[in-house]
Amino acid sequence: MQQTENVTSEGKHEEKHFMATDLIRDIVIGMSDGLTVPFALAAGLSGSVANASLVVIAGMAEIAAGSIAMGLGGYLAARTDQEHYESELKREWQEVKELPHREREEVADILREWQLPEETVNSAVESISKDPERWVDFMMKYELGLEKPEPRRARNSSLTIGLSYIIGGIIPLFPYMIIEHAQTALVTSVIVTLIALFVFGYVKGKFTGSKPLKSAWQTALVGGAAAGIAFFIAKLIS
Amino acid sequence: MQQTENVTSEGKHEEKHFMATDLIRDIVIGMSDGLTVPFALAAGLSGSVANASLVVIAGMAEIAAGSIAMGLGGYLAARTDQEHYESELKREWQEVKELPHREREEVADILREWQLPEETVNSAVESISKDPERWVDFMMKYELGLEKPEPRRARNSSLTIGLSYIIGGIIPLFPYMIIEHAQTALVTSVIVTLIALFVFGYVKGKFTGSKPLKSAWQTALVGGAAAGIAFFIAKLIS
Numbered sequence: 226m227q228q229t230e231n232v233t234s235e236g237k238h239e240e241k242h243f244m245a246t247d248l249i250r251d252i253v254i255g256m257s258d259g260l261t262v263p264f265a266l267a268a269g270l271s272g273s274v275a276n277a278s279l280v281v282i283a284g285m286a287e288i289a290a291g292s293i294a295m296g297l298g299g300y301l302a303a304r305t306d307q308e309h310y311e312s313e314l315k316r317e318w319q320e321v322k323e324l325p326h327r328e329r330e331e332v333a334d335i336l337r338e339w340q341l342p343e344e345t346v347n348s349a350v351e352s353i354s355k356d357p358e359r360w361v362d363f364m365m366k367y368e369l370g371l372e373k374p375e376p377r378r379a380r381n382s383s384l385t386i387g388l389s390y391i392i393g394g395i396i397p398l399f400p401y402m403i404i405e406h407a408q409t410a411l412v413t414s415v416i417v418t419l420i421a422l423f424v425f426g427y428v429k430g431k432f433t434g435s436k437p438l439k440s441a442w443q444t445a446l447v448g449g450a451a452a453g454i455a456f457f458i459a460k461l462i463s
Numbered sequence: 464m465q466q467t468e469n470v471t472s473e474g475k476h477e478e479k480h481f482m483a484t485d486l487i488r489d490i491v492i493g494m495s496d497g498l499t500v501p502f503a504l505a506a507g508l509s510g511s512v513a514n515a516s517l518v519v520i521a522g523m524a525e526i527a528a529g530s531i532a533m534g535l536g537g538y539l540a541a542r543t544d545q546e547h548y549e550s551e552l553k554r555e556w557q558e559v560k561e562l563p564h565r566e567r568e569e570v571a572d573i574l575r576e577w578q579l580p581e582e583t584v585n586s587a588v589e590s591i592s593k594d595p596e597r598w599v600d601f602m603m604k605y606e607l608g609l610e611k612p613e614p615r616r617a618r619n620s621s622l623t624i625g626l627s628y629i630i631g632g633i634i635p636l637f638p639y640m641i642i643e644h645a646q647t648a649l650v651t652s653v654i655v656t657l658i659a660l661f662v663f664g665y666v667k668g669k670f671t672g673s674k675p676l677k678s679a680w681q682t683a684l685v686g687g688a689a690a691g692i693a694f695f696i697a698k699l700i701s
Contacts, residue, residue, distance in 0.1 A: 269524025286507025451531040
C-alpha cells in the first residue's frame with residue numbers, strides 16, 4: 226500500500242515537472258559538443274588551409290579525440306561517483322554503529338530545519354533510527370544529497386555520449402569530404418551545421434523543458450561563436 | 464540559536480565528508496578536456512602532416528573552439544538551470560496556493576517513505592504547511608531535489624572552465640611551437656603531456672577525495688588512448 230502510494234505520487238509528478246531521462250541527457254551532452262567543436266575546428270582550419278582533405282583528417286582526429294575524452298572520461302567519472310557513494314555509505318554505516326548519539330542529533334538537525342515542533346522531531350528521529358538501513362539511507366539522501374547510482378549506468382552513458390559526439394561531428398565535416406576546396410566547403414558546412422545546431426537546440430529545448438526557440442538560438446550561437454573565433458585565431462597565427 | 468546549530472553541524476561535515484568546491488570542479492572540468500583533446504588532435508595530425516606549424520594552427524583553432532564551446536556552453540547551461548529552478552519555484556507556489564490538499568499529501572508521502580508513525584507524519588505536515596515559504600522550500604528540496612542556484616555562479620563558472628581549457632591546451636602544443644618537424648615535436652609533446660596528465664590526475668584525486676594514484680593513471684590513460692586512436696585514424700584516412 227505504502228509502495229503504491231509513492232509510485233502514484235511519483236507518476237503524477239512525471240507529468241507535472243519535466244525531468245530529462247539519463248539517455249536524453251547523454252545524447253544532448255555528446256551531440257552539443259560533437260556538432261560544435263569539429264565544426265569550429267574545420268572552419269578555423271579553412272581560414273589557413275586550401276586543401277579540404279587536410280581539414281577532414283584534422284576533423285576526424287578531433288572526433289576520435291573528443292569522443293574518447295568524453296566517452297571514456299564520462300565512464301570513469303561515473304565509476305568514481307559510484308565508488309564515492311560506496312565509500313560514503315560505508316562511513317555512514319560506521320558512524321551509525323559507533324557514534325549513534327551524534328548521528329541521531331544529525332537527523333534531528335535536518336528535521337529541525339523545517340521548524341518541526343521538538344516533540345515531532347524526537348518521535349521522527351526515534352522511528353528513523355530504529356532501523357539502521359533506513360537511518361543510513363536517510364543520511365545519504367538528506368545529509369549528503371547522494372542518490373544510489375544505477376548499476377549499468379556508467380557503461381551505457383559513456384557509449385551514448387561517445388556515439389552522439391561522433392554522429393554530431395560527422396555533420397559539419399561532410400561537406401569537406403565531397404568538396405575539394407576548403408573555403409568552398411566551409412560555406413556549405415556553415416549553412417548545414419547552423420541549421421543542424423538550430424534544429425538540435427530546438428529538440429533539446431523540447432526534451433529538457435526549456436523554451437525550444439530560445440534553446441535553438443543559443444545552441445546555434447555557441448556553435449557560430451566558436452567557429453568564428455577559431456577562424457580568426459587560425460588566420461591570425463598562420 | 465537554530466541557525467548556529469545548523470552551521471555547526473554543517474561545519475563538522477565539511478571535515479568528515481569531502482565535497483569539491485565549485486571552483487575546483489570547474490578547473491577539473493576545463494583542464495581535463497584541455498589537456499586531452501588538443502593533445503590528441505596534435506598527435507593525430509602529426510601522423511599525416513610533417514609541418515609542425517600546421518599542427519599549431521589546428522591546435523589553436525581547437526583550443527578556441529573547445530574553450531568557447533565549454534565556457535559559453537557552460538554559461539548558458541547554468542543560466543538554464545537557474546531559469547528551470549525559478550519556473551519550478553513558481554509552479555510550486557501556485558500548487559501550494561491552488562491545491563493545498565494535494566501538496567500536503569505530497570509532503571506526507573515524502574515523510575512516509577521514512578516509515579514515520581502516521582501521527583508524526585501528520586504533525587510534521589501540519590507545521591511544514593503552516594508557513595508557505597517553508598512548505599515550498601521543502602517541496603523544492605525533497606520532492607524535486609533542486610537546490611537554489613548561486614547568483615554569480617554562471618559567469619564565474621564559464622570563465623574558469625574556459626581559461627582552464629586554454630591553459631591545459633597550451634601544454635601539449637608548446638613542443639610544436641619550438642620544434643619545426645611535427646614527428647619530432649610529437650615525441651616531446653607525448654612525454655610532457657603524459658607527465659602533465661599524471662600530475663593533474665594526482666592533484667585532482669587529492670582534491671576530489673578519490674585515490675590520487677588511481678586518478679593519476681586513469682587521467683593519463685584517457686589522454687593516451689585518445690591520442691593513440693586519433694593518431695591511427697588520421698594515418699588511416701590520410
